[in-house]
Amino acid sequence: MLTIILYLFIAIVVIQLFYYLFVFAKFSFAKAQEINAKNIPISVIVCAKNEEENVIKYIPLLAEQNYPNFEIVLIDDASSDSTLDIFEEFEKTYPNIRLVKVKNNEAFWGNKKYALTLGIKAATKEYLLFTDADCYPTSKDWITAMSAQFSAEKTIALGYSGYEKISNSFLNKLIRFETLLTAVQYLSWAKIGNPYMGVGRNLAYKKEEFFNVNGFIDHIQIRSGDDDLFINQAAHSDNATICYAPESFTYSAPKTTFKDWFIQKRRHVTTAKHYKAFDKAQLALFFSSQLLFLILPIILLAFQFQWILVLSLIGFRYLFTWIVLGFAAGKLKEKDVMYWFPVIEFILIFTQINVFITNIFSKPAHWK
Incomplete structure (x- = not known):
């Protein structure tokens, strides 16, 4: 039995190395x-x-972008706070701001996709760049960097959106590592020709791509997924590209309690089950290999079975993955999280298990 477990462990290490060498390294060493x-x-x-505190801070940063030809389409999704009032003041202040007022619709109540559809139809430009109300760009060249990726063939651009750093906060490092790992996955797969998701905090595409798949109609009943489900359906090797120039990054304030972050993660993972079969399979295989990499050596080492070989495989895997993720972290300006890599990875894996189990028994809340 221990021999079988050893062979299984070796296979798991090979699977992990395949992901990091043949997929993630394509982005890390680009x-x-x-x-x-x-x-x-x-x-x-x-x-x-209901984003009054955020929009009053961040919309002016968008309006001040160093770009010659752009408009800002502000969509108020039936807010009950002062968001609409603030948007109306911005509309008076900035001539390139267009305002879309969304009223509650009984058929689409609380559905962000309905609001976004109205905003997309109201946009007068051919190319669309998306971010969230609680996000801000790192530079005045954000639009320039993201739009530079478009070409006659490439009409979808996947960007990176991180979270602000909070010193002396381990939770903050955990959140940013998880965001880094997710970005490395979707950016790497896109780079090798299999784009499967993007994040709505930093995403761009040509308007015709939206209408080519009839917008969000195929998954309108799913509250989340205006970004990843849309990309999973619309993007492919010929029309998608990635943007990872530092000027293109956007940032948001991270959650400050584990409970709030856990609730956020529950929402994020609910859409993955609606991905294409291959995308679900590769994500499941990667996560399973991560989990088994932690469990199997514990069994082998408990019986001191081939312990030199087991420890050598553990060390080699950690060294290799540390290097690959380290280079990726350098590109995405997240180097400091890698100092905690083994500990953070361990905690993140079991947090993800908790998220999956919790979602089985209850449904997470979505768009406010």
Whole structure:
């Protein structure tokens, strides 16, 4: 039995090395991305529901972007606070702001996809750039960097959106490591020709891509997924590209309690079951290999079975993954989380198990 477990453990290490060597390394070791400005007309789209504190801080940062031809489409999704009032003041202040007022619709009540659809239809530019109301760009060249990835063939651009750093907070490092790992996965798979998701905090595509798949209609009944489910359906090797130039990053304030972050993660994972079969399979295989990599050596070492070989495989796997993720973290300006890599990975794996189990027994809340 122990021999079988050893062979299984070796297979798990091989699977892990396959992911890191043949998938993730394609992004981690890619050369730095240059920005060749194209100045194509862009509509920046922001959908907000009860975000008065955030929009008053972040919308002016969008309006001050160093870009010659863009508009901002502000969508108020039936807010009950002062969000709409603030948007109306911005509309008076900035001539390139367009305001879309969404009223509650009985058929689509509380559905962000309905609000976004109205905003997309109201946009006057051919190319769309999305971010959330609680996000802000790292530079005034955010639009320039993201739009530079478009070409005649590439009409979908997947960007990176991270979380602010909070010093002396282990939870903050855990959140940012999870965000880093997720980004490495979807950016790497996109780079090798299999885009399967994107994040709505930093995502761009040509308007025709939206209408080519009839918008969100195929998953309108699913509250989440205006970003990842749309990309899973619309993106492919010919039309999708990635953007990882530092000027293209956006950031949000992270959760400050484990409970709030756990609730957020519960919402995020609910859409994965609706991905294409291959995407679900590769994600499941990666997570399973991570979990078994932790469990199997414990069994082998408990019986001191081939312990030198087992420890050598553990050390080699950690060294290799540390290098690959370290280079990726350097590209995405998240190097400090890698100092805690083995500990954070261990906690994250069992947190994900907890999320999956919890979601089986109860449904998470979605768009406010």
